[in-house]
Amino acid sequence: MLKSILSVRQPGWVIPLLAGVVLLCLPLLGLDYATMRQVQLTIILALIVSGMNLSLGYAGELALGHVAIYAVGAYTAGLISIHFQPDLVIQLAAAMVCGLVIGVITGVPGLRMGSWSLAMTSFFLVLLVPDIVSIFKSQTGGRNGLAGILPPSVLGFQLSSTGYFIAMGLVTIAWFAAMRNIASSRMGLSFRVLKKSPVLASAMGISVYRMKLLAYALAAVPASLAGALFANLDLYVSPESFSFQFAITVLAASILGGSMSVYGAIAGAAVLQFALNSSSDLQQYSPLIVGMILITGGVALTGGLAEVGRVAVRWTGVRLFGKPDGVARAAASAAEGTLDHIDGRHLEAKNVSKSFGGNRALIDVSLEAEPGRITALIGPNGSGKTTLLNVICGYYRGQTGAIKLGDRTITGLPPDRVATLGVSRTFQTPHIPDDLTVKDVVITGRYSHERVSVFGVLFRSPRYRQVAKDDDRDARRVLELVGLSHLASEVATTLPLGQRRLLELARCLISNPGAILLDEVASGLDENEIKVLSRILLELREKGSTIVLVEHNFRLVTSLADQIYVLAQGKVMSSGTPEHVQSDPNVKREYLGVDANEDRAQ
Numbered sequence: 083m084l085k086s087i088l089s090v091r092q093p094g095w096v097i098p099l100l101a102g103v104v105l106l107c108l109p110l111l112g113l114d115y116a117t118m119r120q121v122q123l124t125i126i127l128a129l130i131v132s133g134m135n136l137s138l139g140y141a142g143e144l145a146l147g148h149v150a151i152y153a154v155g156a157y158t159a160g161l162i163s164i165h166f167q168p169d170l171v172i173q174l175a176a177a178m179v180c181g182l183v184i185g186v187i188t189g190v191p192g193l194r195m196g197s198w199s200l201a202m203t204s205f206f207l208v209l210l211v212p213d214i215v216s217i218f219k220s221q222t223g224g225r226n227g228l229a230g231i232l233p234p235s236v237l238g239f240q241l242s243s244t245g246y247f248i249a250m251g252l253v254t255i256a257w258f259a260a261m262r263n264i265a266s267s268r269m270g271l272s273f274r275v276l277k278k279s280p281v282l283a284s285a286m287g288i289s290v291y292r293m294k295l296l297a298y299a300l301a302a303v304p305a306s307l308a309g310a311l312f313a314n315l316d317l318y319v320s321p322e323s324f325s326f327q328f329a330i331t332v333l334a335a336s337i338l339g340g341s342m343s344v345y346g347a348i349a350g351a352a353v354l355q356f357a358l359n360s361s362s363d364l365q366q367y368s369p370l371i372v373g374m375i376l377i378t379g380g381v382a383l384t385g386g387l388a389e390v391g392r393v394a395v396r397w398t399g400v401r402l403f404g405k406p407d408g409v410a411r412a413a414a415s416a417a418e419g420t421l422d423h424i425d426g427r428h429l430e431a432k433n434v435s436k437s438f439g440g441n442r443a444l445i446d447v448s449l450e451a452e453p454g455r456i457t458a459l460i461g462p463n464g465s466g467k468t469t470l471l472n473v474i475c476g477y478y479r480g481q482t483g484a485i486k487l488g489d490r491t492i493t494g495l496p497p498d499r500v501a502t503l504g505v506s507r508t509f510q511t512p513h514i515p516d517d518l519t520v521k522d523v524v525i526t527g528r529y530s531h532e533r534v535s536v537f538g539v540l541f542r543s544p545r546y547r548q549v550a551k552d553d554d555r556d557a558r559r560v561l562e563l564v565g566l567s568h569l570a571s572e573v574a575t576t577l578p579l580g581q582r583r584l585l586e587l588a589r590c591l592i593s594n595p596g597a598i599l600l601d602e603v604a605s606g607l608d609e610n611e612i613k614v615l616s617r618i619l620l621e622l623r624e625k626g627s628t629i630v631l632v633e634h635n636f637r638l639v640t641s642l643a644d645q646i647y648v649l650a651q652g653k654v655m656s657s658g659t660p661e662h663v664q665s666d667p668n669v670k671r672e673y674l675g676v677d678a679n680e681d682r683a684q
Contacts, residue, residue, distance in 0.1 A: 128352070131350055135339075147188055155180065167235075177310035212324075223319075231319070253307055267550075269534075271515075273293070337350070343385075425453075442652050444480065446483075508587060523589055527592040561588055587618065598627060
C-alpha cells in the first residue's frame with residue numbers, strides 16, 4: 083500500500099519541501115543544545131558545499147576559494163553588526179554583495195589563465211585569509227578574532243535561539259530552492275555542456291569564459307550567506323575557522339554527497355559534520371578521515387550519496403521525485419516532424435589559408451553555400467575539410483582570407499559569437515553531455531536563441547516560463563523530425579552512435595540557424611538512418627536552409643548535393659555539380675582512386 087502511494091508521480095519539489103518543513107520544526111522536538119548546534123553547523127557547511135557543487139559538479143571548475151568567500155561573509159556581517167546595526171537581513175544582503183564582488187575579482191585571473199589556474203589561485207586565497215585579517219587588525223581583531231558582535235535581529239526584534247534557528251532554516255531553504263531552479267533550467271544545462279566540452283559550448287553560442295565566471299560568482303552566494311550566519315551564531319569570528327583544512331573538508335563533503343547534485347550537499351555535510359564531531363577521538367583523526375573520503379569517494383563512490391539514493395529508488399521502483407514531462411514514448415521512430423521556413427543565409431569563404439607550423443592545411447580555399455541548396459565538401463583524409471569548418475566557426479584563425487554570413491563579415495570572431503550570428507555545426511565525434519536526457523540535449527541548442535536573465539531563472543519569471551515552454555515545443559518538433567521522439571526521456575549517452583549523430587543534428591536545428599555545417603554526419607549510420615538523414619536534409623533544403631555537408635559517403639553526396647567542392651592537399655581540386663565532379667579525371671584519380679585511362683578503356 084505504501085509503495086503504491088509513493089509510486090504516484092510527484093513534482094520534484096515535494097520531497098525537498100517536506101524536508102524543509104521538518105528542518106523548521108526541529109526546535110519543537112526538544113533536542114539538546116549539542117545536537118541543535120551540530121544541525122546549525124551542518125546548515126552552514128551545506129551552504130558552502132552547495133557552492134562548490136555548482137562550480138565543480140555542474141560547471142567543472144575546481145576552486146577552493148569558497149572558504150575565503152565564507153570568511154568575507156562572516157567578517158562583513160560581523161563588522162556591520164558592530165558598527166551599524168544587527169539586522170540580519172541587512173547583514174545577509176551585504177555579505178552576499180561583498181562575496182559576489184570578491185568572487186568575481188578573484189575568479190577573473192584564474193579563469194583567464196585557464197586549466198588548473200583557478201584551483202591554484204583560489205588555493206592561495208585561502209592561505210592568505212589569516213594574513214589579510216592580521217593586516218587589518220584594528221578592524222578585524224587580527225589573530226584574536228572579531229568580538230563584540232550584537233545578537234541578530236529582524237525589523238528591530240531581537241531573535242531568540244529558536245528564532246535564529248528558523249531564520250537559518252529559511253535562508254537555507256531559499257538558497258537550495260534557487261539552486262534547484264538553476265540546475266533544472268537551461269542555465270544548468272549550459273553549465274553541464276561547459277563541463278563536458280568548452281568546444282561544444284562555444285559552438286552553441288555560449289561564451290566559455292563568461293559562463294565559467296557566472297558559475298563561480300553564483301557559487302560565492304551561498305558561501306557568503308554561510309559566513310553571515312556563522313558570525314551571528316557565536317557572535318564571534320576567528321581566522322582559525324577558515325583554514326585550509328576546512329577547505330579540504332568542504333571538498334570531501336562535496337565528493338561524498340555527490341558534486342553534481344543539488345541536495346547531495348546536505349547529505350555530505352551532515353555525514354561529515356556529525357561524524358567528525360561526534361567524539362574528541364574522531365576529531366584528532368579528522369584529516370585522515372577526510373583524506374580517505376577524498377580518495378575512496380572519488381574512486382569507488384562515483385556520484386556520491388546522491389547517486390546511491392537514485393540507484394536505490396530505481397531498484398525499489400519507488401518514484402519519489404518523478405521525472406520531468408517528456409515526449410510520449412509511443413511515437414513512431416520515423417515519425418516525420420515539420421519545419422517552418424528557415425531563413426538560410428549566404429555563406430562565403432574566400433581565399434582562406436591556414437598553416438600549422440610548416441604544414442599548409444588550407445591554401446587559398448574558396449567556398450560558397452547558398453540558401454535552399456546543399457553544398458558538399460569532399461576529399462581524402464587530411465585534405466583540410468574539417469580545418470575549413472573550424473576556420474569558418476572561429477576555432478582557428480586563418481592567415482589569409484575572409485568569411486561572410488549574409489552581409490556580415492565573421493572573419494576572426496570567437497566561436498560563440500559566430501554561433502550566435504547563426505552558424506551551427508556538428509562534429510566528427512558527437513559531443514554529448516553526461517546524464518542529460520535526449521530532450522535536454524536538444525534544448526541546449528537554444529541557449530543563444532532566446533536569453534533569460536539570472537534573476538528570471540532564480541525566480542521563475544513569466545519570461546522564463548514562456549521560454550521554457552518554447553524550448554519544450556521546439557524540442558518535440560525537431561525530435562519528431564529526426565525520429566527520436568520516442569527516446570526523449572532516455573539518457574543521451576546511452577544511444578548508439580547513429581542516433582547520437584541524429585541527436586546532434588536535432589540540437590543544431592532547434593535554433594533555426596542561418597547555416598548548418600555537418601561534419602561527417604552520416605558516419606556510423608545504418609541504411610535506415612541514412613534514409614532518415616536524407617529525408618531531413620532534403621526537407622531542410624526545401625525550407626530554405628543553407629547546408630554545408632562534409633562527407634565520405636560519395637553516393638549520399640551525389641544524391642543530395644547541388645554543388646560539390648573537392649579538396650586535396652589543402653586546395654580546391656574541383657567544384658561544380660555532381661555530374662561535373664563525377665566526370666572530372668582529377669577527382670577520379672585523387673579521390674576515387676580510378677585512373678582516367680582505365681576508366682575510358684572500360
